[in-house]
Amino acid sequence: MLTRRATFRLYPTAAQEQQLFEWRRLHGYLYNAALTDRRDMYQRWDISVDYFGQQNCLPQFKQNWPEFKALGSHTLQATLKRVDLAFQGFFKGLRGHPRFKSIRHYSGWTYPCKAGWKALTDGEHGQLQLSNLGSIKMRGEVRSWEEPTTCTIVYRHGQWYASITVKCTPVRECGTGAIGLDLGCKDAVTFSTGKKISKPEFIAAGDVALKQASKALRRKRGPNRKQGVKPSKRWVKAQRHKSKLQRKVTRQRQDWLHQITSDIVSRNSLIVGEQLNVRDMTRKARKGKRKRQKAGLNRSILSVGFATIGQMLSYKAAEAGGFYLESPTRKLKPTQRCALCWELTPKSLSDRVHVCSNAMCQHTADRDVNAAQVNLKWARGQELSSLYVESASATDCEGTALGGSADLKQVPRSMKQLAARKRAKSQAEQDGNPVLLEAG
Numbered sequence: 328m329l330t331r332r333a334t335f336r337l338y339p340t341a342a343q344e345q346q347l348f349e350w351r352r353l354h355g356y357l358y359n360a361a362l363t364d365r366r367d368m369y370q371r372w373d374i375s376v377d378y379f380g381q382q383n384c385l386p387q388f389k390q391n392w393p394e395f396k397a398l399g400s401h402t403l404q405a406t407l408k409r410v411d412l413a414f415q416g417f418f419k420g421l422r423g424h425p426r427f428k429s430i431r432h433y434s435g436w437t438y439p440c441k442a443g444w445k446a447l448t449d450g451e452h453g454q455l456q457l458s459n460l461g462s463i464k465m466r467g468e469v470r471s472w473e474e475p476t477t478c479t480i481v482y483r484h485g486q487w488y489a490s491i492t493v494k495c496t497p498v499r500e501c502g503t504g505a506i507g508l509d510l511g512c513k514d515a516v517t518f519s520t521g522k523k524i525s526k527p528e529f530i531a532a533g534d535v536a537l538k539q540a541s542k543a544l545r546r547k548r549g550p551n552r553k554q555g556v557k558p559s560k561r562w563v564k565a566q567r568h569k570s571k572l573q574r575k576v577t578r579q580r581q582d583w584l585h586q587i588t589s590d591i592v593s594r595n596s597l598i599v600g601e602q603l604n605v606r607d608m609t610r611k612a613r614k615g616k617r618k619r620q621k622a623g624l625n626r627s628i629l630s631v632g633f634a635t636i637g638q639m640l641s642y643k644a645a646e647a648g649g650f651y652l653e654s655p656t657r658k659l660k661p662t663q664r665c666a667l668c669w670e671l672t673p674k675s676l677s678d679r680v681h682v683c684s685n686a687m688c689q690h691t692a693d694r695d696v697n698a699a700q701v702n703l704k705w706a707r708g709q710e711l712s713s714l715y716v717e718s719a720s721a722t723d724c725e726g727t728a729l730g731g732s733a734d735l736k737q738v739p740r741s742m743k744q745l746a747a748r749k750r751a752k753s754q755a756e757q758d759g760n761p762v763l764l765e766a767g
């Protein structure tokens with residue numbers, strides 16, 4: 328069983344929407360209140376408040392503020408958990424100190440278990456029932472629908488969504504071929520067979536439209552908080568237009584990525600890409616002439632969505648029962664290596680053709696096709712047993728993998744993992760073998 332997320336658009340009636348706004352406001356208040364509690368207790372009394380401390384305060388809190396009773400205790404706990412996660416990230420040094428959230432932009436709330444909501448659907452449209460609210464019309468479609476587990480209500484860009492996690496066993500058809508890939512900026516994907524998929528046109532078209540929209544926005548009076556200037560209505564309108572265009576390109580890209588990755592998986596059972604550290608690749612140039620050039624390259628790398636292609640191929644191949652491997656780019660150097668004789672030929676970014684420097688070989692091929700072939704050849708050279716290990720670990724990561732001993736060491740991230748950890752701990756104590764857990 329894997330965990331997949333399905334998002335449905337909600338169509339509440341006017342009365343329901345008012346209620347949803349009210350609940351979102353209350354959750355925002357609770358988030359900020361929990362933040363204040365932690366901060367003040369620490370600053371004034373040097374006391375660290377943890378999640379359980381706050382959770383135990385909830386019944387008393389609801390006595391004082393009865394309007395929170397309608398929300399359901401689990402959703403309130405989930406909101407406190409959001410505060411806890413924000414602080415854990417801060418303590419680990421991953422992000423800054425958690426900040427107060429504006430009520431106007433607060434995203435929503437979560438039903439962390441099956442209580443308080445029910446999705447009446449078989450995976451295509453339907454109704455979402457929330458307790459104390461009634462049923463809301465819901466539209467959307469998912470590939471596999473079995474056992475819904477959690478539900479998050481999200482308000483974004485004036486629209487309501489239900490983001491539901493589903494436990495399911497996704498089924499996908501898998502081909503028999505083996506293929507190597509090379510990702511690039513001009514041709515987005517090059518296959519070892521010589522086929523190329525060029526960068527989609529909507530990206531360039533979207534850039535033009537976005538440029539126009541940004542220019543229109545610049546010419547209007549924007550907000551200036553320091554001087555207390557409010558944005559003009561025209562600016563707000565132009566801003567909305569720009570953000571709409573950005574979202575459109577994002578959707579188009581997502582759709583395109585799904586199409587190409589599904590197509591690749593449906594034809595092949597062994598897919599080989601390369602390890603790309605997109606964050607390092609798109610690092611800003613510090614200064615100098617190359618700054619603009621590098622910014623353009625970065626945009627071009629990000630616009631294709633390199634990182635997403637790898638992720639999608641990985642989970643889709645796992646669903647289909649195939650393998651997706653990534654060659655170690657640094658060690659292997661697929662662009663420089665010859666697919667025939669394995670010799671290295673240094674190249675710059677502008678050399679589009681691979682001509683092998685080995686006098687005996689002199690293999691000549693398109694640079695990207697050669698790289699894709701090198702990737703494929705590398706994967707074939709790997710032992711089959713290591714493939715199985717790779718694939719097993721890949722499927723583990725897909726689900727929210729509970730109960731594995733490695734997970735117990737990590738800080739629990741969701742309500743469910745928290746519960747699983749508690750269960751595992753008590754189980755271990757019953758068995759009288761708590762050491763085992765630590766050792767894993």
Ligand SMILES: [Zn+2]
Nearest residue numbers: 665668683688
């Ligand atoms: Zn060669």
